[in-house]
Amino acid sequence: MATTSGTADTSMPDSSTAAGAVGLARGVELHPRHDQAFPTLTPPEIERMRRFGEVVRYKDGDMLFETGKPGPGMFVILSGHVAITQRDGLGHVTPVVEQGAGQFMAEIGQLSGRVALVDGQAEGDVETLLIPPERLRALLVAEADLGERIMRALILRRVSLIQGGAGGPVLIGPPNAPDVIRLQGFLTRNGYPHHLLDPEFDKDAADLIARYTPTPRDLPLVVVPDGTVLRNPSVSDLARTMGMIGHIPKGKLYDVAVVGSGPAGLSTAVYAASEGLSVAVCDSRAFGGQAGASARIENYLGFPTGISGMALTARAYNQAQKFGADIMIPITVQSLDCGRDDGAFALALDDGEELRARSIVVASGARYRRPDIAQLSDFEGRGVWYWASPIEARLCKEQEIVLVGAGNSAGQAAVFLAAHAARVHMVIRGGGLGASMSRYLIERIEATPNIELVFNTEVVGLEGQPESGLSGVRIRSRLSGGESAMEIRNLFLFVGADPATGWLGGCGVTLDRGGFVTTGVTADGETASALETSVPGVFAVGDVRSGSVKRVGGAIGEGAQVVAALHGFLGDTAKPAL
Incomplete structure (x- = not known):
């Protein structure tokens, strides 16, 4: 039982087109749902698709799509073979899979015409049915049964890309560095494949560090597929360099x-x-x-x-x-x-x-509201978190942590983190959870042995150095006023909300006193x-x-x-x- 103290899925999203993601890794046949992810279309199915595309032919060696460049659409191979290879910004080229007649090349990003994550090159003469993104969307709606199969395959292919770390940028830096976590969090939340190399253990990463001689402030280096190297970029700069952001048609x-x-x-x-x-x-x-921060909604x-x-x-x-x-x-x-x-x-x-x-x-x-705690902003990303994903959970392995909040999001985060941390001290300003949390979550928390509920208490201070991260927190009883210190390296805040x-x-x-938008009155x-x-x-x-x-x-x-x-x-x- 929790102690009390007085004081997945297959639905990953966008971002890159194409054609590319058709097989991820060196053995797509090992995909757990291979038949769904890489179906072979029948001749009658291809005939039904012809009205949505046009026949395009390629000669031996022609590129159908290239990593980092917008793809023209989904390809259905009518004859011939296409070799799919993975190419990263470090110059590594890895064979992925060969596609033949009756197979199609695309992934979920193709719905919005994003850039390709892999290369596709014709082996011999190739004839394809090319379906551009807007016609692909029309096909998915008009051909319900066939569209369902294609949509499932597009999603599963993106999932494979993410799980395999194939395509996308290469992050180079220490895994626990705040800016590495910041960029990993952004890419993960947007369903964008990427992989991380630690220069302490990876020779390619160490060589790149030696070549660019970055200062600590320049890390992580980010290598995008075209070879461009970014020094600790903002998420906007990273997204624009990789073509993640769509363009607004002029005058639309x-x-x-x-x-x-x-x-x-x-x-x-x-x-x-x-x-x-x-x-x-x-x-x-x-x-x-x-809602994306909720580990499990039941x-x-x-x-x-x-x-x-x-x-x-x-x-x-x-x-x-x-x-x-x-x-x-x-x-x-x-x-x-x-x-x-x-x-x-x-x-x-x-x-x-x-x-x-x-x-x-x-x-x-x-x-989530930022409590009035001195130096709070100095430790954000360095031990203070407003999100509980597998990335943050990795940092808490076998540690004691403090989580502040009493709503459903706080409860879901506490249960999730308890599976990784040695102990979760759940700090609550009030005297109970019934008024702000669903009953099923309260029961789940009470049944989790390493969650400690600390009622009528608040966090009032942080300890540590911004450069090295959080090392402790000070809590105060709202009943007695007494303060105590806790050696804590990770603090999670799920308190209130500012619009x-x-x-x-x-x-x-018109806004109300709290800054929320009022509706229903002119x-x-x-x-x-x-x-x-x-x-x-x-x-x-x-x-x-x-x-x-x-x-x-x-x-x-x-x-x-x-x-x-x-x-x-x-x-x-x-x-x-x-």
Whole structure:
């Protein structure tokens, strides 16, 4: 029993096209679901697909697609053979698999036309049916049974890429370095394959370090497939260099722009795009939002054995792309302009571009609150965490850790981390969990022997040096006022939430005292639709909305509900996107 003190999945997402990912590793036949991941199409199935593509022929030695370059679409091989090889930025070329007649080459990133992760070269004369991304999405919808098989294969291939660490960038640096963890977290949360080399043990990595002589501040080095070497890049620089971020077509006017790709934003994207609206989605970090941090959600409808937040939102992410939503990550929205003469809204983006849409859905969510603790920012990424993934769990192996929070996300994180840490001290400001946590989680925590519940207590201080990381925390009883110190190297914070609404300043959208978006009332005090803000055409859903339930199920429901309001605003005869 927990002691009390008084004081996965197959749904990985986007990012690269292609053709490439058809077999990952040196023995695709060993894939646990090989027949599903690498099916051979029958002649009648290929005939059904012909209306979606065109026949393209290649000569011996021609490249069908190349690592790091946008691929033209999904290839169905009609005759001949194509050799798939993996090429990384260090100059290593590794044979992966050979594809023949009846097989197709693509992975989940091809739905949005991202760059290829591997090379495909014709061996002899090759005839293919080339299906571009927009026609591939049409095929998946029009040919339900065949589309289901193809979609499953695309997802499983991306999963293989991630699990095998094939394709994508090479990170070079100490595994526990804060900036290594930062970049690994970004790539992992976005479902992008990558691998890490420790220069202490890997000769190639050590040679590269010697060649570039980086300072400690320059690590990690990141080598992208074209050989470009980045010195400790920001996530935006890394994403742009690798072609992760899609480009906004010049002059395009979307029907709806969604800001935020958590459960509410993804739900909006799926339902709006499936009903024919042109949809753009922006997010500054990764899809999934706070829900992506949930190690296991067991009370979401339809998943009796539970599902991780990452897996659940990855499914929605793939689904939104299937219906044609343009998802741009990482892109930060800096401001909203509601006063255009043409009636359109304009989002100013951090890359200097502008995204125009006829309506806006605010789904930017809320972020875990940073408690008022001295030097907190100095230790973020150096022992202070707001996310509990396998990356952070690795750092806690056989250690005692402190976790602060009393909500469902805190409970899920505590149970997950307890499987890795020696002991989890769960610090709670109040005197119980019943008011803020689901009963099934409370029972799970109480049944976990290495979780200690510390009630009526708060963290008031941190110890250590920013360069070397956190070494301890000070806690204080809210009943007696007494303080004590704990030797702790990892502190997890899941406390409260601050709405991400700073970008709405000056556009006329009304916020409540806490900064959450108010809905259902116009600027003149008249009644509006339940999810519409004080600015007509701007809607809010999910955690960012004042009065929302702050649960994954509620956020997804609001995302679906807002689509009816969007249709009402845009009109039954919505103009096609330019």
